[in-house]
Amino acid sequence: MAATGSAPWQPQENGLKEICELLEQHISPSSLADKSQIWQQLQHYSQFPDFNNYLVFILARAEDKSVEIRQVAGLLLKNNLRTSYKIMAPAHQQYIKSELLPCLGAADKHIRSTVGNIITVVVQLGGILGWPELLQAFVNCLDSNDLNHMEGAMDALSKICNE
Structure with a gap:
């Protein structure tokens, strides 16, 4: 699953397809597949160093x-x-x-909320100083006239402050 060379990381099509199919099976109420088997497969993939990149x-x-x-991928990532x-x-x-x-600034509020949760975990583990681009991104979002960007930044900031 690993990327080669110094080019920015890109997912391999097969890996992306397999992970998406597992996530679909995992959330499907009509899935006949055993949920614990699906979970075991996802845990197996998590052994690959770039699994979180896929998520x-x-x-x-x-x-x-x-x-x-997309939300399940985000929650698994978190x-x-x-x-x-x-x-x-x-x-x-x-x-x-x-x-x-x-x-x-994602259009869907569920995606924005999931991203806020993940950002909070990253800040908890790496510290705010470990992510200098984050504060500038918040400023840019709050300065924007786009409601999605402003709400996304406020949501993430409030989650970070609550932790």
Whole structure:
């Protein structure tokens, strides 16, 4: 699953497809597949160093997927980061951060809320000083005339302050 060279990280199509299918099965009420088997498969994927990159990619960029799929990817990412963020490669940490910031202004409020939760976990684990771009992103969102950006930044800020 790992990217090669120094180009920015990109998901492999097969890996992306498999993870999306597992997430769809996981949230499908009509899924005949055993939920614990699906969970085990997702846990297996989490052993790959760039699994969290796939999750943030699905959350941030898989606009062809349902909001529910994207949200589940985000929630799984948030939970994974709680245990793995501090031991992740700095390049993976940076990729995740860079994908989250544009999502502060996502059109869907569920996506914005999920992103706020993930940002809060990253700040808890890495500190606000470990993410200098974050404060500037908040300022830009709050200065914007776009309600989604302003709400996304306020939501994330309030979550960080509550923690």
